[in-house]
Amino acid sequence: MSNCSHCIMKRFNALKTLTHDELERFSDHKTSLIIKKGENIMTEGNSINGLYCIQDGKCKLTKLNTNGKEQIIKFVKGGDILGHRSILSEEPVGLNATALEDMRVCFIPKGDILDSIKDNPQFSLNLIRNISLQLSHANTAISQMAQKPVKDRLAETLLSLEEIFGVDNEDCIDVILTREEIANTIGTATESAIRLLSNLKKDGVIDLLGKKIKILNKNALKNISEGY
Amino acid sequence: MSNCSHCIMKRFNALKTLTHDELERFSDHKTSLIIKKGENIMTEGNSINGLYCIQDGKCKLTKLNTNGKEQIIKFVKGGDILGHRSILSEEPVGLNATALEDMRVCFIPKGDILDSIKDNPQFSLNLIRNISLQLSHANTAISQMAQKPVKDRLAETLLSLEEIFGVDNEDCIDVILTREEIANTIGTATESAIRLLSNLKKDGVIDLLGKKIKILNKNALKNISEGY
DNA sequence: TCCTAATTATGACAATTGTCATTTATTTTT
DNA sequence: AAAAATAAATGACAATTGTCATAATTAGGA
Numbered sequence A, B: 001m002s003n004c005s006h007c008i009m010k011r012f013n014a015l016k017t018l019t020h021d022e023l024e025r026f027s028d029h030k031t032s033l034i035i036k037k038g039e040n041i042m043t044e045g046n047s048i049n050g051l052y053c054i055q056d057g058k059c060k061l062t063k064l065n066t067n068g069k070e071q072i073i074k075f076v077k078g079g080d081i082l083g084h085r086s087i088l089s090e091e092p093v094g095l096n097a098t099a100l101e102d103m104r105v106c107f108i109p110k111g112d113i114l115d116s117i118k119d120n121p122q123f124s125l126n127l128i129r130n131i132s133l134q135l136s137h138a139n140t141a142i143s144q145m146a147q148k149p150v151k152d153r154l155a156e157t158l159l160s161l162e163e164i165f166g167v168d169n170e171d172c173i174d175v176i177l178t179r180e181e182i183a184n185t186i187g188t189a190t191e192s193a194i195r196l197l198s199n200l201k202k203d204g205v206i207d208l209l210g211k212k213i214k215i216l217n218k219n220a221l222k223n224i225s226e227g228y
Numbered sequence C: 001t002c003c004t005a006a007t008t009a010t011g012a013c014a015a016t017t018g019t020c021a022t023t024t025a026t027t028t029t030t
Numbered sequence D: 001a002a003a004a005a006t007a008a009a010t011g012a013c014a015a016t017t018g019t020c021a022t023a024a025t026t027a028g029g030a
Helices: A020-029 A084-089 A110-119 A121-147 A150-165 A179-186 A190-202 A218-225 B020-029 B084-089 B110-119 B121-147 B150-165 B179-186 B190-202 B218-225
Strands: A031-035 A040-042 A050-056 A058-064 A070-077 A096-099 A103-109 A206-209 A212-215 B031-035 B040-042 B050-056 B059-064 B070-076 B096-099 B103-109 B206-209 B212-215
Touching: A020 A103, A020 A110, A050 A084, A050 A110, A058 B121, A070 A121, A070 A150, A070 A179, A070 B121, A084 A110, A084 A121, A084 B121, A103 A110, A110 A121, A121 A150, A121 B059, A121 B070, A121 B084, A121 B121, A150 A179, A150 A190, A150 A212, A150 A218, A179 A190, A190 A206, B020 B103, B020 B110, B050 B084, B050 B110, B070 B121, B070 B150, B070 B179, B084 B110, B084 B121, B103 B110, B110 B121, B121 B150, B150 B179, B150 B190, B150 B212, B150 B218, B179 B190, B190 B206
Parallel strands: none
Antiparallel strands: A031 A103, A040 A096, A050 A103, A058 A070, A058 A096, A206 A212, B031 B103, B040 B096, B050 B103, B059 B070, B059 B096, B206 B212
């Protein structure tokens, strides 16, 4: 099994402040998992006793609404961590993390994380910053969901997906989502999402190649996302 | 000037874990402020160098959208604290805090807070939990804004306002908001909020006494908020 | 108090968005 | 490769929500 000291994860996020010794301790106790597309890493309401480090692959964080609809709150990819909020707050997990493709994930037991939090103030501060930044993003999302029309939110979401996942060798946004998942991200009916995507294509702002989406005119999208 | 050791604040939130010595230190360095209705305690984008303890009065936390509309993210009242997110994350303030009525507020300099965070792990953990809980609420709000119709969101908001502020001696929700502020909370046009409030009154679910709102049938509101 | 300004309320209409039905295309399974 | 299942696309229509105009009411200042 690979060693945390050499893991790409330690270049990212809060983990980059961990010492060699701490990483060795993680190595000794960690377990590596393969999560298949469609499976959950974490499930809303469950409690967890450790931190998940995403080595590779993409997943969606979702919340099931009282009306039974799925809302996608956030996308997560290699280099990100999951579960730290739940560890720190000692609350159950608030969101489902569902793999969008096969994933490689490491699980580090809660005890080791708490030890590092105690010993390494910089580590715990970075965890707090991570949560704090998420709160800031969430507040922005509330505002946009509440006040922007669906078309603007779609434009915003496409830009944000390219920002998060980058583009592949054909300049398409490098993530595969169903139209339903796009609809569940912006908070609209699947048919509406499909129609608005078609309109954007007709206007030459994006191109649709099967499920792949290519942004042709980023400025136009930015303008649409701001209501012009 | 009053002493933090005897302040009602210390019964609430993260502050309840502070020691007598810490509270004395706070007392020595704190400043008391009166914030008039309509004035800002904090302003979006500004940096702050301390923690605000709300002694008395109510305020709204808002975000200005790119389209110029105000979105109300959260309501805050006596016993709550403001600014800890910004202190911990070392980022500028993300929201405007605007007084809904005259307020009494204490300001405790950042240095004292950071000292307590370092010395008192329980205090810092409680701050994290506070932020973490806010994130959890924010995620729920995203989901509801995205997927629930305006009527449902209004019902939800009325219940939540009564939960937060309680009722006065006439059983009205104990906060005065304009129709525009209600609209900015649920994310709709002022006229729509007015119309839906009128409908709820016509249906006998609430009563409207000027700006005061009285919930007559909490169960009916709960059902509406869940789409029935 | 009266006057002015702001807020609340309501109507009429337009724009947006959702729902249902159906067709076409794509993916998965056999 | 064919069949079955799933997803995407589109039309028709209904429901929701927003905008603009205007009237009624309330609040705040001279």
